[in-house]
Amino acid sequence: MSQKKVDIYKQQKANREKIMKKEKLILTLEKLAALVICLVAVCWIGYSVYGKVTEGQTETEVETVMDTSALDDYLSGIAEAE
Template sequence: MSQKKVDAYKAEKANREKIMKKEKRVLRLEKLIALAFCIVAVVWIGFSVYSKVNEGKEEVVVNTEMDTSALDDYLSGIATDAADAE
């Protein structure tokens, strides 16, 4: 081996730890970006399908009326009984 190759190998060996950390960091970043892209794509597709399915449906509003006069009479009777007991 020539002296130039030996010096290059020693320099690479000295910085090998930094180089490996940088490569790992870049790989993690690439995986994170790919995961974020996949999540966005799935949510977008899901929302599109949901909006297409619900596009033709009409919302039905149901109003419910309740007569509470019997309950009001009962509660007022309890209040008057409590007042008479004192």
């Protein structure tokens, strides 16, 4: 090997730990960005599907009327009997 190559190798070896740490940080940031993008996509798809499913549905209020006069008469009869 020429002296130039030896000097480059020594310089790379001296900075190897710093270079590895930087590469690891970049890889972690790339993974984090990919995770965020996937989460946003999944949430967007879920929201869109929910919107399509509930689009045609309308909420109607059902009012139920019940005649409780017979029950009231029965209970008042029990109260009077005591």
